[in-house]
Amino acid sequence: MQNFEVDFFDGISSKKESLFLHVDNNRIYFPKKNWAFSLKEIRICPKIANISQTIELPNGGHCILKKEDTLRLNNSFVFWMESKLIYSIISLVFIIGFIIFTLTYGSSWTAKIIANSMSQSAYESLGNVSFEFLEEHYLEPSELDGKIKEKIRLSFKKIAPPNAKLHFYKSPILKENALALPSGDIIMLDDLVLKDQDKSLMGIVGVLAHEIGHIEEKHSMQNIIKTSIVGFLSAYFIGDFSGTLASLGAGIVSLSYSREFEQEADKKAISIMKQHNYPITPLIKLFEALKKEEHESKLFSTHPLFKERIDFLKKSIP
Template sequence: MEFLADYFDGISARAKHVKVRVLESDRVIVLEPLDDVALSEVAILPSFNATIPFSDLNIQPKLGKARRIIELPEGGTLEAADIFGLDALISQTKETSFWRYLHYLENHLQWVFFALVLTVFAGWALLKYGIPLLAEEVARATPVATEKALGEQVLAGMDHQYGYFKPSQIPQLHQDAIRKQLVTVCSKLPSGCPEYQLEFRTSEAIGANAFTLPGGFIVVTDALIKLSKNDDEVIAVLAHEMGHAHYRHPFRQTLQGALAGLTLAAVTGDVSSLASGLPAILLQLSYSRSMETEADQYALNALHTSCIQPHVFADILARLTKQAGVDSVPEIVSSHPDTQARIKPFNQAWQDCPI
């Protein structure tokens, strides 16, 4: 058995044309120069008219209809259109069988299409289910102090570097009154509120809004306070945000975004998408339906223990939805297209509290 091949010495990109004779009985190959190889080139070819044992050869697996590559000792390689079963002579191991089967699959379009569909489905399942579960476990194992340090950096960036916020114009007495009422609500909860820090800001970019950053930093904008008809509506929104802080939703969402970005970068090889600022990412993230439900239930319980009628949350949520434009939906209403179904539990009156 013999075949023609191009020899590369591993130093020069120039190929040397050779003939490869396969001696099956001796389990060796012999390289012979062809007539068009100059005598000066013969000297640098490996062991001409000598033998190279099968054990010193490493044959790379088939890749479609690409030329086969045989790695030789001391860095040389052979490339051939067909090696006529040399790989079968060298090894009959399971590994060889695997690569032979893989070569069969990649040369049949229906199996290639099936593999593509399976890959897309696996990627979707990883992003939708795997990464959220992993993010939850990582968040649970991360110290609160670490999360708080992240929140401080993000808030500082929003205040200065990214210019989302300006100092609040709400009178200090009004701010203090809201803070005091929120402390009262927290004191009546059986487990109290999580550690938090309430921040008042004005922002033309996000309008009437309230959201929570990692570490319990709750930001409420002047526009939302002005939109509310009373402080009970503001407290209801803050109770919802307190629910996000309690369950560490912002940190989990941040981890999910980072893990998803790393996964996509690993698959596509594009790491430039990870260079965007974390504040912009946080503002664009939408909580999952289950996270919003948890935060809503936390707010409902907080309003009940403080005897604040729950319809105040429904009222301001409906007002926010009505006011919001297509491109400026507040975070608190962005992840639920069916606002009416979401606020249904709040359209009630506590029977054990004065109306």
């Protein structure tokens, strides 16, 4: 049994009253008032450092223990930590450090693990959400000549994995761009196709090989997961989750690939092109043409570091 002298406040006036309370068999007793409450009915505020502990009662009142007293329901580690200011500070620093790690390096590490463990149905679902978002906000029906589309599709079929699907659209906003969705859908935009001066459109085939690299390395899914990690943590502290779900589709457009992701996709593109004896030079020329319009092209919002990438592609040519 634990016995304490407390200052009681009825919650109506500021007048305090000195009372004794006893804790026994998961119940708390106030003999003077003839009150008895189960521990489930009351709220015991944890004692932190030298701050007096407070007990909130179901009748609207509350009582405050003496600074030197602590109502212990058990000898838990958490309770011991809360009573030591230095350990409380260390715990706070650890929590802040964990959040910072999660928002930076930790989010990338976590996203990769989650992306590699997700089912194909999850990829399809998130890909569909992204596709619907793009169609609603960014995409319009393609105006490319049917023969050009067919030429690209024939080359695409030779290099594409079973789950990859090619779609043609135009976009006044995204302009010269191509996007790979988690589901394996690749969106090729008209303006980018028209920039390729190669008669066989091998520059576009190279871009498709690059997008296949993003799909096989699960880059877009990792970007979406990273967006969700940051979004859900932010929403937790702000208390508003409405914008978090919307960010899943928007993440495909708004997030750029990292240098690491771009290099992985470029390596995959080079491997695919060489495997099918396709020239890499048309892709380099397409990138160089786009680089000249860097200040106008939306492609650079999602594909940064073009000079570095062009140099990398050139080194792959014997």
